[in-house]
Amino acid sequence: MHTSGGEFTADQVIVASGGYQVPIIPRLAERVPAEIEQIHCEQYRNADLLPAGNVLVVGSGQSGAQLAEDLHLAGRKVFLAAGDAPRCTRFYQGRDVVDWLQDMKY
Secondary structure, three states: OEEOOEEOOOOEEEEOOEEOOEEOOOHHHHHOOOOOEEEEHHHOOOHHHOOOOOEEEEOOOHHHHHHHHHHHHOOOOEEEEOOOOOOOOOEEOOEEHHHHHHHOOO
C-alpha cells in the first residue's frame, strides 16, 4: 500500500468492516493479488489460522480493533487501517461497554 506516510506491505489482510455481522467488503479487495490471504473478521478464530507474516486489518470498529490487538499479542506485526467509525470508551468503571449495553437492554 502506498500512502502519504510511506509504503506498507502485509502478507495477510483481514477485512473488519460493516456492522452487526453484516460484512461489507470494499471494492479495493478485488484488486488485492490472489497470493495475499484475505478473510473477513467473521471468519477469524485465532492468529494461528493465518499464514506467517505481517497483517493489515481494514476497519477500526470494535471487531477490527479487537482482532488487531489479538494479533499483536500473538506476536504479529499489525497495521490497522482506520476509517471514520464512531468511537466510545471500551471500559467504564471497570466493566466492558458491551456489558453495560446488555444491562441497559440495548
